[in-house]
Amino acid sequence: MYEVIWHGRGGQGVVVAAQILAEAAYLEGYKGVTSAPTFGPERRGAPLTASTKISREPIRTFAQIETADTAVVLDASILKVVDVFSSLKSGGFIILNTPLSAEDLAVPGCFNIAVVNASAIALSRHLIKEDAPIVNTPLLGAFARATALVSLESIETIFKKKLPAGVVTGNILTLRDAFEKTSVKAAV
Amino acid sequence: MTDIQIVTGNQAAAIGAMLCQVQVVSAYPITPQTSLTETLSRFIEQGQLKAEYVRVESEHSALSVCIAASSVGARAFTSTSSHGLLYMHEQLHWAAGSRLPIVLCCVNRGVGAPWSIFNDQQDAIAQRDTGWIQIYCRNNQEIIDTLIQAYRIAEAVYVPVMVCYDGFVLSHTMMPIEVPEAEAVKDFLPPYKPHTILSPDEPRNINPVTFPWRRYDDRGVLCDGYMELRYKLQTALENSAASIIAANDFFADAFGRNHGGMLWSYRMEDAEVALTSMGSMATEATTAADILRDKGIKAGVVGIRVFRPFPKEAVRIALNKAKAILVFEKDISYGYEGALCTDLKAALYSTDIRVPVHNYIAGLGGRDVKPRELVEASEDSLKIIASGIREPKTTWINCFTG
Numbered sequence: 001m002y003e004v005i006w007h008g009r010g011g012q013g014v015v016v017a018a019q020i021l022a023e024a025a026y027l028e029g030y031k032g033v034t035s036a037p038t039f040g041p042e043r044r045g046a047p048l049t050a051s052t053k054i055s056r057e058p059i060r061t062f063a064q065i066e067t068a069d070t071a072v073v074l075d076a077s078i079l080k081v082v083d084v085f086s087s088l089k090s091g092g093f094i095i096l097n098t099p100l101s102a103e104d105l106a107v108p109g110c111f112n113i114a115v116v117n118a119s120a121i122a123l124s125r126h127l128i129k130e131d132a133p134i135v136n137t138p139l140l141g142a143f144a145r146a147t148a149l150v151s152l153e154s155i156e157t158i159f160k161k162k163l164p165a166g167v168v169t170g171n172i173l174t175l176r177d178a179f180e181k182t183s184v185k186a187a188v
Numbered sequence: 189m190t191d192i193q194i195v196t197g198n199q200a201a202a203i204g205a206m207l208c209q210v211q212v213v214s215a216y217p218i219t220p221q222t223s224l225t226e227t228l229s230r231f232i233e234q235g236q237l238k239a240e241y242v243r244v245e246s247e248h249s250a251l252s253v254c255i256a257a258s259s260v261g262a263r264a265f266t267s268t269s270s271h272g273l274l275y276m277h278e279q280l281h282w283a284a285g286s287r288l289p290i291v292l293c294c295v296n297r298g299v300g301a302p303w304s305i306f307n308d309q310q311d312a313i314a315q316r317d318t319g320w321i322q323i324y325c326r327n328n329q330e331i332i333d334t335l336i337q338a339y340r341i342a343e344a345v346y347v348p349v350m351v352c353y354d355g356f357v358l359s360h361t362m363m364p365i366e367v368p369e370a371e372a373v374k375d376f377l378p379p380y381k382p383h384t385i386l387s388p389d390e391p392r393n394i395n396p397v398t399f400p401w402r403r404y405d406d407r408g409v410l411c412d413g414y415m416e417l418r419y420k421l422q423t424a425l426e427n428s429a430a431s432i433i434a435a436n437d438f439f440a441d442a443f444g445r446n447h448g449g450m451l452w453s454y455r456m457e458d459a460e461v462a463l464t465s466m467g468s469m470a471t472e473a474t475t476a477a478d479i480l481r482d483k484g485i486k487a488g489v490v491g492i493r494v495f496r497p498f499p500k501e502a503v504r505i506a507l508n509k510a511k512a513i514l515v516f517e518k519d520i521s522y523g524y525e526g527a528l529c530t531d532l533k534a535a536l537y538s539t540d541i542r543v544p545v546h547n548y549i550a551g552l553g554g555r556d557v558k559p560r561e562l563v564e565a566s567e568d569s570l571k572i573i574a575s576g577i578r579e580p581k582t583t584w585i586n587c588f589t590g
Contacts, residue, residue: 034363039356060475062357063558
């Protein structure tokens with residue numbers, strides 16, 4: 001089973017990203033997918049997580065993830081308040097929304113790193129909601145690039161199914177842009 | 189074509205209620221309500237479901253509306269959780285006593301004090317003796333399928349059914365489910381035929397004060413007294429097992445999914461250690477059983493699906509060969525032990541099954557339950573049994589006091 005924890009702040013689309021990944025993975029032939037928000041109340045702006053589990057067989061555990069294969073961080077400021085690495089497997093992937101390059105990041109431990117300037121890409125595509133860039137879409141692109149677990153095509157199919165018709169194209173272009181601009185540094 | 193949707197437990201329940209073509213939905217829409225009734229209200233607003241949605245000021249009133257609707261011949265539905273269910277307690281008795289086939293989804297959550305919004309099964313277990321059939325679901329597929337079966341059962345035996353599923357763990361977790369075809373559900377569910385219709389055309393008094401002894405009515409017919417009515421409700425519950433099993437079998441034929449009737453077994457053929465539980469924890473137990481088997485311990489799972497009527501005969505058969513029985517549950521009967529454990533042991537008392545039964549309380553107030561914790565508990569139990577102790581104290585998993 002492949003486990004992903006999404007870290008972000010209330011209002012950034014963390015839960016939706018976890019759902020879209022689960023649905024895209026199902027399209028890829030994974031019979032077992034689940035996505036869940038943090039259980040409990042949520043507040044805008046407060047750090048929160050959501051999870052996606054992906055498996056070849058139907059999933060028979062709904063327990064919270066202890067250590068994930070991949071952590072996706074929608075807001076790099078989270079790293080100062082949440083110990084993202086403590087719930088990440090050694091050798092796992094951390095995917096970050098940051099203007100910094102993978103080389104410039106000080107990451108403790110043995111992790112693969114993928115970086116993308118999701119905020120800048122979303123802004124350049126006018127993907128904005130309530131004056132903030134919509135960062136979950138570009139990070140889905142970064143996830144596809146970094147892990148190769150789901151294709152852009154599957155994510156785009158889910159966008160067409162779930163999103164209002166008027167915003168599908170903008171999201172698809174942002175997704176593809178982020179896929180291209182994601183840089184990956186393998187664990188040493 | 190098969191319609192697979194990736195949905196939360198609440199969405200699965202809402203789709204299920206829509207497929208059952210419920211005619212009246214009544215709910216208190218504020219905490220501890222869930223997105224289930226919100227989704228249903230949208231279906232009705234958008235015209236996908238032709239039903240009357242009655243918003244009320246409390247859960248007590250929500251069930252009162254369902255009782256009234258069911259009394260005039262409508263298929264009625266409501267859902268609630270934790271304190272909402274507790275607040276319905278009086279009307280739960282009233283619905284069962286009136287023999288109304290109402291279906292209620294209980295999204296299982298803990299109860300206060302102190303406040304908790306998180307998952308356990310204390311809310312539903314505390315309603316055990318209200319005369320409702322209680323069915324617990326192990327995943328979101330089972331939620332939608334059980335809800336559809338629930339109306340068939342309720343309307344066959346005139347007993348209300350509570351479909352229970354774990355709050356957050358299932359209610360808020362998305363997973364793939366196969367959505368049955370609307371036409372096929374229509375065929376599966378015959379229209380609701382009320383036992384008595386309360387109508388202005390034929391005025392009558394329902395549920396008047398009933399005296400200790402039987403009495404003649406105005407037409408000279410000797411009518412049941414209170415005790416006879418209670419006995420009939422008890423008999424209906426006992427006999428409902430046949431309807432529950434029949435609904436499950438008929439559903440399996442029609443839709444290709446068999447959820448096991450009163451209970452289900454996993455890898456029990458040669459199992460020496462039987463892990464038993466209800467709801468999503470029973471699903472976790474199947475993963476735990478796989479891990480135990482990888483370690484060379486022959487483990488299996490018996491998932492109790494129906495808690496009332498209690499599947500006495502079925503557990504005797506399912507646990508016939510086990511050398512140790514472990515009961516994991518998300519409730520506590522204060523001053524004794526977990527409610528499931530008590531019933532399970534009682535079911536075995538008059539048989540030759542004389543194996544140790546260990547009780548584990550877990551996951552109260554939303555504390556996460558992981559398969560490895562069930563594995564560790566099982567290994568502990570085997571060590572305790574090997575040391576000659578037959579009945580250790582009820583163990584609280586992952587609880588750091590005392």
